[in-house]
Amino acid sequence: MNEVQTTRRRFLAASLVFSSIAVAAETWLRGAAAWAGTRDPATLARFGRLLFPLDGLADAVYVQVMDRVLMSLVSMQPGDDVLMITEQSLNSQQAGNWFDLDAAAQIRAIENIQHEAHFAAVLSAVRDTFYNDPAVWAHMRYPGSSKEFGGYVQRGFDDINWLPEGRS
Amino acid sequence: MSRRYAHDDASVVVVIGSGAGGGTLANELAQKGIDVVCLEAGKRLTLADIENHPPTMFARMGWLDRRIGPMVWNGKTVGGTTMFWSGITPRIQEHEFRALSTYGQLDAGTTLIDWPLTLAELEPYYDKAEDKMGVSGTHGIPASAETNNYKVLKAGAARVGYQEITSTRTAINPVARNGRPGCQQIGFCNSGCAIGAKWSTLYTEVPAAELTGHFELRTECMATRINHNKTGKVTGVVYVDAAGATHEQKARAVCVAGNTVETTRLLLNSESAMFPAGLGNSSGNVGRHYTRHTFGIALAVMPGEVNFHRGTRQSGIVLDEQYHKPERGFAGGYIIETLSIAPFDVSNIVGGWGQHNAAFMNNYTKLAGVFITGEDPPEAGNRISLHASEKDQHGLPVPVIAYRDHANTTAMREHALKMSKAIYDSLGASHFHGGDIPVGAHNMGVARMSKNADDGVTNRWGQAHDVPNLFVSDGSLFSTSAAANPTLTIVALAIRQADHIAERMQHQTL
Ligand SMILES: Cc1cc2nc3c(=O)[nH]c(=O)nc-3n(C[C@H](O)[C@H](O)[C@H](O)COP(=O)(O)OP(=O)(O)OC[C@H]3O[C@@H](n4cnc5c(N)ncnc54)[C@H](O)[C@@H]3O)c2cc1C
Ligand code: SF4
Numbered sequence: 001m002n003e004v005q006t007t008r009r010r011f012l013a014a015s016l017v018f019s020s021i022a023v024a025a026e027t028w029l030r031g032a033a034a035w036a037g038t039r040d041p042a043t044l045a046r047f048g049r050l051l052f053p054l055d056g057l058a059d060a061v062y063v064q065v066m067d068r069v070l071m072s073l074v075s076m077q078p079g080d081d082v083l084m085i086t087e088q089s090l091n092s093q094q095a096g097n098w099f100d101l102d103a104a105a106q107i108r109a110i111e112n113i114q115h116e117a118h119f120a121a122v123l124s125a126v127r128d129t130f131y132n133d134p135a136v137w138a139h140m141r142y143p144g145s146s147k148e149f150g151g152y153v154q155r156g157f158d159d160i161n162w163l164p165e166g167r168s
Numbered sequence: 169m170s171r172r173y174a175h176d177d178a179s180v181v182v183v184i185g186s187g188a189g190g191g192t193l194a195n196e197l198a199q200k201g202i203d204v205v206c207l208e209a210g211k212r213l214t215l216a217d218i219e220n221h222p223p224t225m226f227a228r229m230g231w232l233d234r235r236i237g238p239m240v241w242n243g244k245t246v247g248g249t250t251m252f253w254s255g256i257t258p259r260i261q262e263h264e265f266r267a268l269s270t271y272g273q274l275d276a277g278t279t280l281i282d283w284p285l286t287l288a289e290l291e292p293y294y295d296k297a298e299d300k301m302g303v304s305g306t307h308g309i310p311a312s313a314e315t316n317n318y319k320v321l322k323a324g325a326a327r328v329g330y331q332e333i334t335s336t337r338t339a340i341n342p343v344a345r346n347g348r349p350g351c352q353q354i355g356f357c358n359s360g361c362a363i364g365a366k367w368s369t370l371y372t373e374v375p376a377a378e379l380t381g382h383f384e385l386r387t388e389c390m391a392t393r394i395n396h397n398k399t400g401k402v403t404g405v406v407y408v409d410a411a412g413a414t415h416e417q418k419a420r421a422v423c424v425a426g427n428t429v430e431t432t433r434l435l436l437n438s439e440s441a442m443f444p445a446g447l448g449n450s451s452g453n454v455g456r457h458y459t460r461h462t463f464g465i466a467l468a469v470m471p472g473e474v475n476f477h478r479g480t481r482q483s484g485i486v487l488d489e490q491y492h493k494p495e496r497g498f499a500g501g502y503i504i505e506t507l508s509i510a511p512f513d514v515s516n517i518v519g520g521w522g523q524h525n526a527a528f529m530n531n532y533t534k535l536a537g538v539f540i541t542g543e544d545p546p547e548a549g550n551r552i553s554l555h556a557s558e559k560d561q562h563g564l565p566v567p568v569i570a571y572r573d574h575a576n577t578t579a580m581r582e583h584a585l586k587m588s589k590a591i592y593d594s595l596g597a598s599h600f601h602g603g604d605i606p607v608g609a610h611n612m613g614v615a616r617m618s619k620n621a622d623d624g625v626t627n628r629w630g631q632a633h634d635v636p637n638l639f640v641s642d643g644s645l646f647s648t649s650a651a652a653n654p655t656l657t658i659v660a661l662a663i664r665q666a667d668h669i670a671e672r673m674q675h676q677t678l
Binding site: 137144147153 | 218223270299303313314315316319344351352362471472473474475477478479510514517520521522523525526529530533595599
């Protein structure tokens with residue numbers, strides 16, 4: 001892991017993730033590159049949408065985000081492949097491949113394994129990339145850094161208009 | 169202008185750390201004409217280095233050296249954790265200075281004591297601290313501007329019957345003052361304030377001290393040991409500079425303000441034949457009674473847009489629950505404070521995945537949020553110690569942090585989250601999340617002031633009970649945690665300590 005990635009992991013911990021999960025996420029990063037080769041981006045995007053379903057967010061954004069996670073992993077050394085373990089674990093929940101199930105069945109399978117450490121590691125890493133992505137932010141109507149625009153002092157920091165008048 | 173002192177100049181006071189405690193103390197001493205060398209482990213940034221992007225800034229100014237145990241969020245930069253802080257600055261209440269007398273010992277595990285000083289004694293210093301820091305609603309400074317998030321809190325709190333709802337008590341300039349601008353509502357102040365509207369010692373105390381001509385700041389200088397002589401007085405501080413070279417700065421007195429974990433580590437690492445358990449640690453209390461406040465976070469999806477990312481995280485508080493009302497089922501009280509966080513943090517705090525998480529994320533612009541801070545009883549088992557074999561990059565033992573919530577803390581959090589839910593429900597919230605945040609941002613107690621030398625590490629002035637010219641000057645001094653965010657009190661205690669040191673120097677007793 002390079003220095004930026006290392007501090008990024010530490011920031012994850014500081015961002016209120018229990019440090020055990022952050023450590024597990026590092027393990028995942030080492031293994032995910034191997035898994036990447038076995039799945040096309042569209043399938044991964046479907047997985048991303050199940051984890052973090054944002055209303056109306058285009059497939060293209062999920063594809064782009066998941067693709068970017070995986071691209072960034074290519075240079076990493078192989079290690080314990082928690083993503084592979086997660087897939088095996090999902091597949092073992094029912095007859096047939098998890099990727100071929102309908103959405104409701106896929107969700108049920110995830111629910112069955114959601115407390116397992118490898119799944120927590122996968123979830124943590126996807127969350128980190130997904131919710132720090134500017135295209136995802138834009139969809140959520142969070143515009144990112146405001147310093148360049150002089151903050152919100154003239155741009156609606158106090159423009160709330162639906163609160164009941166006065167104190168009732 | 170900035171001075172340079174020789175390493176063998178034993179007339180200087182060495183201050184370790186340039187954050188809330190150390191930066192303030194150093195400036196106060198320098199203003200009195202006392203020569204100060206401040207050793208700071210981190211780099212000196214300028215406002216141009218501040219980006220409105222939390223992960224970048226955590227990497228740039230956070231304390232990233234290896235630690236074992238639950239997360240403690242500290243700065244390693246000139247200004248210390250005042251670069252990250254939110255600026256909330258309430259005073260500790262009178263009864264909280266008498267924690268043991270007011271609450272009684274909660275059980276066999278708690279180690280409550282009374283502070284060896286009273287609110288009345290600290291009040292003049294609170295006044296000075298508020299003036300220095302520019303606390304809204306004090307000294308003719310207007311209230312903080314009311315952000316959308318605060319307006320939601322204010323309306324909901326009024327509906328549940330709260331009365332002490334105020335947009336004051338924040339050390340962020342509402343309007344320009346003392347050469348610093350008013351807040352521009354840039355948002356996410358916890359990655360540093362790019363315009364310097366939020367008080368930080370980086371651009372207040374440190375440059376003010378430099379102007380006196382009695383102050384030298386040495387950045388990227390990590391203090392590793394405090395030396396003493398045969399009579400048990402400290403004589404100098406050993407440190408490692410940016411190039412890795414080791415030096416000793418001689419000193420007339422030494423003041424340690426590294427923030428709890430590092431303050432503990434430095435004292436314990438300074439063990440010697442005379443102080444085998446660590447400097448200032450004859451009582452065995454260094455590192456013990458570590459408290460970090462009852463913390464909690466509440467987020468709610470409101471019926472309309474809030475856009476809490478617009479503007480300062482902190483624009484107001486509710487004080488009604490800060491009192492000691494044992495009928496609620498716990499000792500001490502808590503404060504409800506506005507909170508706004510970026511998308512990743514919301515997802516992370518709500519936790520989980522799928523529709524549960526998305527209920528909040530699909531409504532990011534409708535979120536309102538609060539942060540809870542409350543009294544946290546000290547326990548002997550909550551402590552910072554040194555690892556027996558693991559070493560950091562300087563060859564120093566890695567700190568081990570042990571902390572768990574007391575049942576009082578858990579009960580208080582439950583109550584606070586129930587009340588937070590009522591606040592948001594009263595305005596028609598559709599989803600609510602309430603939970604803990606397992607991070608030490610308010611760190612206190614590891615070298616606590618005590619009347620009796622057996623109960624703590626320092627006396628009522630923050631001087632070590634067993635070393636006459638060694639002082640502790642940060643949150644480590646707190647005898648108990650109280651409910652208030654700690655920094656105003658850290659600053660008030662530092663100003664008071666500077667008066668005490670100057671007086672003793674004048675009387676040649678230091
Ligand atoms: C996100 C966040 C929000 C917060 N919000 C609030 C708030 O709203 N209100 C409030 O009251 N408090 C708040 N706090 C807490 C506040 O930041 C701290 O209470 C305060 O900064 C502590 O001051 P200090 O002097 O003890 O330590 P710090 O400010 O941490 O300064 C310690 C300094 O010592 C240096 N140092 C440590 N060891 C050594 C060594 N061996 N040699 C040389 N230098 C060393 C460090 O690099 C650092 O610069 C917040 C904290 C965080 C993380
Ligand atoms: S909101 Fe105000 S105080 Fe906070 S960073 Fe922006 S300008 Fe500074």
